[in-house]
Amino acid sequence: MAGKTSVLEDGTLVSRVDRALYKLETFLALICGLAVFGLMILAVISVGGRNFFSSPLPGYVDWIEQLMPLIAFIGIAYVQRDGGHIRMDIVVSYLKGRALWLAEIVSVLMMLILMILLVWGTWSHFERSFDFAAPLWSTDSSIDIYLPIWPAKLLAPIAFSVLCLRLVVQLWGYTRAFVLGLDQPAAVPMVEDAATQAAKEADSLLSRAKD
Amino acid sequence: TEWNVSVWGKRRAFTEHVEKLAELVSEKTNGEFTFNISYGGLSNNRENLDGISIGAFEMAQFCAGYHRDKNPSITVLELPFLGVETLEDERRISQAIYEHPAVIEDLARWNAVLLMPSPLPQYNFVGVGEAPETLAEFEGLSVRATGGIGAAMETVGAVPTSMSATEVRQALDSGVVKAVSFAPHAHMSFGTVESGTWWTTNLNPGTVNCPVVVNSDALDALSDEHREALMGSIDEALDHYIDYYENNTMKAWGPLLEEKEIQQVTFSDAEIAAFREAAAAPAAQAWIEENNARGLPGQELFDLVTSLVAEE
Amino acid sequence: MDATDIGLIVSGGMLVMVILGMRVGFAAAMAGVVGLIWIFWARFGYDPSRFDQAIVVAVKTAGQVPHSKVSSQALSLIPTFILIGYLAYYAGLTKALFEAAKRWVAWVPGGLAVSTVFATAGFAAVSGASVATSAVFARIAIPEMLKIGYDKRFAAGVVAAGGTLASLIPPSAILVIYSIIVEQDVGKLLLAGFIPGVFSAIVYAILIVGLALALPNFGPPVKGFTWGQRFSSLLPAFPIFFVVVIILFFVYNPIPQTITLFGAEIDTIIGGDAWGTPTEGGALGAFVVFIMAVWRGMRWPELKSALLETAKLTVMIFTIIWGVLIYVRFLGFADLPNAFSDWITSLEYSPMLILIMILLAYAVLGMFMDAIGMLLLTLPVVYPAVMALNGGEFVSAADSTFGMSGPMCAIWFGILVVKMAEFCLITPPIGLNCFVVAGVRDDLSVQDVFKGVTPFFIADGITIALLVSFPMIVLWLPSQV
Numbered sequence A: 001m002a003g004k005t006s007v008l009e010d011g012t013l014v015s016r017v018d019r020a021l022y023k024l025e026t027f028l029a030l031i032c033g034l035a036v037f038g039l040m041i042l043a044v045i046s047v048g049g050r051n052f053f054s055s056p057l058p059g060y061v062d063w064i065e066q067l068m069p070l071i072a073f074i075g076i077a078y079v080q081r082d083g084g085h086i087r088m089d090i091v092v093s094y095l096k097g098r099a100l101w102l103a104e105i106v107s108v109l110m111m112l113i114l115m116i117l118l119v120w121g122t123w124s125h126f127e128r129s130f131d132f133a134a135p136l137w138s139t140d141s142s143i144d145i146y147l148p149i150w151p152a153k154l155l156a157p158i159a160f161s162v163l164c165l166r167l168v169v170q171l172w173g174y175t176r177a178f179v180l181g182l183d184q185p186a187a188v189p190m191v192e193d194a195a196t197q198a199a200k201e202a203d204s205l206l207s208r209a210k211d
Numbered sequence B: 001t002e003w004n005v006s007v008w009g010k011r012r013a014f015t016e017h018v019e020k021l022a023e024l025v026s027e028k029t030n031g032e033f034t035f036n037i038s039y040g041g042l043s044n045n046r047e048n049l050d051g052i053s054i055g056a057f058e059m060a061q062f063c064a065g066y067h068r069d070k071n072p073s074i075t076v077l078e079l080p081f082l083g084v085e086t087l088e089d090e091r092r093i094s095q096a097i098y099e100h101p102a103v104i105e106d107l108a109r110w111n112a113v114l115l116m117p118s119p120l121p122q123y124n125f126v127g128v129g130e131a132p133e134t135l136a137e138f139e140g141l142s143v144r145a146t147g148g149i150g151a152a153m154e155t156v157g158a159v160p161t162s163m164s165a166t167e168v169r170q171a172l173d174s175g176v177v178k179a180v181s182f183a184p185h186a187h188m189s190f191g192t193v194e195s196g197t198w199w200t201t202n203l204n205p206g207t208v209n210c211p212v213v214v215n216s217d218a219l220d221a222l223s224d225e226h227r228e229a230l231m232g233s234i235d236e237a238l239d240h241y242i243d244y245y246e247n248n249t250m251k252a253w254g255p256l257l258e259e260k261e262i263q264q265v266t267f268s269d270a271e272i273a274a275f276r277e278a279a280a281a282p283a284a285q286a287w288i289e290e291n292n293a294r295g296l297p298g299q300e301l302f303d304l305v306t307s308l309v310a311e312e
Numbered sequence C: 001m002d003a004t005d006i007g008l009i010v011s012g013g014m015l016v017m018v019i020l021g022m023r024v025g026f027a028a029a030m031a032g033v034v035g036l037i038w039i040f041w042a043r044f045g046y047d048p049s050r051f052d053q054a055i056v057v058a059v060k061t062a063g064q065v066p067h068s069k070v071s072s073q074a075l076s077l078i079p080t081f082i083l084i085g086y087l088a089y090y091a092g093l094t095k096a097l098f099e100a101a102k103r104w105v106a107w108v109p110g111g112l113a114v115s116t117v118f119a120t121a122g123f124a125a126v127s128g129a130s131v132a133t134s135a136v137f138a139r140i141a142i143p144e145m146l147k148i149g150y151d152k153r154f155a156a157g158v159v160a161a162g163g164t165l166a167s168l169i170p171p172s173a174i175l176v177i178y179s180i181i182v183e184q185d186v187g188k189l190l191l192a193g194f195i196p197g198v199f200s201a202i203v204y205a206i207l208i209v210g211l212a213l214a215l216p217n218f219g220p221p222v223k224g225f226t227w228g229q230r231f232s233s234l235l236p237a238f239p240i241f242f243v244v245v246i247i248l249f250f251v252y253n254p255i256p257q258t259i260t261l262f263g264a265e266i267d268t269i270i271g272g273d274a275w276g277t278p279t280e281g282g283a284l285g286a287f288v289v290f291i292m293a294v295w296r297g298m299r300w301p302e303l304k305s306a307l308l309e310t311a312k313l314t315v316m317i318f319t320i321i322w323g324v325l326i327y328v329r330f331l332g333f334a335d336l337p338n339a340f341s342d343w344i345t346s347l348e349y350s351p352m353l354i355l356i357m358i359l360l361a362y363a364v365l366g367m368f369m370d371a372i373g374m375l376l377l378t379l380p381v382v383y384p385a386v387m388a389l390n391g392g393e394f395v396s397a398a399d400s401t402f403g404m405s406g407p408m409c410a411i412w413f414g415i416l417v418v419k420m421a422e423f424c425l426i427t428p429p430i431g432l433n434c435f436v437v438a439g440v441r442d443d444l445s446v447q448d449v450f451k452g453v454t455p456f457f458i459a460d461g462i463t464i465a466l467l468v469s470f471p472m473i474v475l476w477l478p479s480q481v
């Protein structure tokens, strides 16, 4: 579940790096939210155009397909920062102290290896659709209005690279906690039992609800 | 040797040559060289060329109109109103174009070697809602029409709104598009006839070109015997395909339209002639200029097609 | 070792990673990449000099999936459905709904609890997520119930159970995900969720009325609202009806194009084809709620936080989606789904018994897992098996095992598994809705909520049994399209 943030902040270097990166991540997440908003507006225009003016929006599907990667990827590091990606923590929640930090180190390290591979894989997917010599640098285009697809494809390796940076920061934070034997390390999301996490989730919803 | 083959949808007339090829090759090599044909499990249909280029699978089918920029050279075969009438002609012309050096080079960027076409008859529309009585009534209609057919439909004011074949039924049911252009087999296999209420019998704006390709490294790696078994089976596979299309699909098509009580819309000769007049030459001109700009011999490819159409 | 064995080993490895706490989407993607490397290397005959080539092909194959799979018009429903729910808070729709439900139905025995159930059902029509629904109503409905003497555990149980309705009644993010995985018509699935959702709400209500009649000192009915008060309560809740109507008309237009009146055929203006796609309906609904929220005083800071919350939930869901789809791509190369459905159809039990076993397996798995993760991880293998059990994806109703065509079976099974997944939100030990309710109320422990929600297990059990025995409850509405 996406609980409210439980990342401690202090004056240590790792925490300062964490906060700097968090600014970038928040900015990217906001772009993602605005893209969702844009999707809504696009649909309103499309429906209006088709039903009231008998002029469907040319390339409506093409544009949606261009927007989706922006929505799906660009906030991925933001979610990881707060520990928001879904996991099953019944085993992890029994661990304490160094054992816990070790488990987190292993888990984050595996994610980092995976994401480095996927930066490579998604970059090569982008590269196949891109050629400086081609018109619009495009070697792969959308179906109706021939939009170049490379910008949308490029979003994946960009977002995944930011996630790699985030994972490096978390690896640093957990390693520091492991070496120093910390209880409450900065810059990493704290493991909470599901009930506490759900309570925070509920609070975050309610603090925003007007009534 | 086992080759993975990536196609999509379900087994239908459109994939019969691949199925037949698999059968023939396995027979000729006593089961030493087989195909594992996967309907959608190995790749998205719009990424089949990517998969070939990577070497994820050895053989694949795709349609040129799904991604013009990936395969500009063969989109010449999708231009509207080329005047191709039979599946045999479609096969002959496609095969000749596939041998042009510029086309070979275009596909070589993807490590792909063109093996054979999937000849399709002229496309026509199945639609929902009120049937258009004249071409002018296509004005403002969102239609699924890729490549040159889409360009042609734009000249009568329709708005091309396309998606992969597998998503078409949903789009038609939900009103994203009001009419869908397909060859008859696809109207049957992607279910447009289930919800459609009308069908254009003689619009015939063109067709799409969907080749079967193989990965060039995999082809090179074949033993002489296996390669001979593969290349030597293409003609028979295509014969089977065309026979199947004409004798199973086309014979089922008319009765199916009757059974589903789909209104058949026929436009007057004068109207079709005017449509051709308005759509054919500008689309061809635009195609030639665009592809010259890409460094392809646009005029030469177009002239080759028209001369091939002329020699019956 | 053949491809199927590789498929089984890697899938087992993935489950271990998930249980040990690796984030679900990444565990699935990891399994997919490792599995692809293994498959390709096996194709190269485990030649050590070609191991690096196997890695290159596998990584590039996996690298196509994120972009290629998320660039889909159908998936664009998910962010819109999430946005609409967040905007609804700012539009003041929750309180309006509860007030309207109270004035209309609180006069029955157990009235306030029944009102809560119907208010959550109404909120379900703008919310795509169960947990959010429970969280909001815990704050609004529980205090009112306590005021007039309800048992606090039961009051909490009502809210926890009512929240689960959000995933059946459209819009529903989880139904969209199901339709993407199984490649079925999302509009029909959303439509299919409507009656089972309302049906669940009615079963809950009947249960509450029954308990109120049977038990002494249950909460008293709340009477004395005038018809004027009742109708005036509808106005603030009006956007909900508007959104329901919009989504309905965009999925399926219930009004015929022409009606015959006194022997004359008259064209209806709004009848005929559906107005557009579910995507467009969701977006238009969101737009209406957005206007309402602005009117109720939402400004940039609130909008910004709604957008950030939408982004967070959307990205979380999409990460699981593409992660799992990398694993699914590997399954395609390993041909595991075919092998599994061959195995299932070769079992010598009755197909209905096998189906019930599958649903029970989901109940057990759901005790420990998140609903979306559970469906995404299991459906690629389980769904083809269920379809094979029924006689194949393209089977006609007459030739099928369960008496329904392939596409209808896909819809029926979808509603069943989503209902199972929702059931798991209120069962111990991991029942997120119960955690949320306990979290909102300081005076309630998680155990209290689990106790209070127990009667609803019976209600859900009855609902699921009825949906299994009478598929028409699910299939009637979508078969009208």
Ligand code: NA
Pocket (backbone or CB within 6 Å): C123, C124, C125, C126, C127, C128, C129, C165, C166, C167, C168, C169, C170, C171, C172
């Ligand atoms: Na809902």
Ligand code: NA
Pocket (backbone or CB within 6 Å): C366, C367, C368, C423, C424, C425, C426, C427, C428, C429, C430, C431, C432
């Ligand atoms: Na549970």
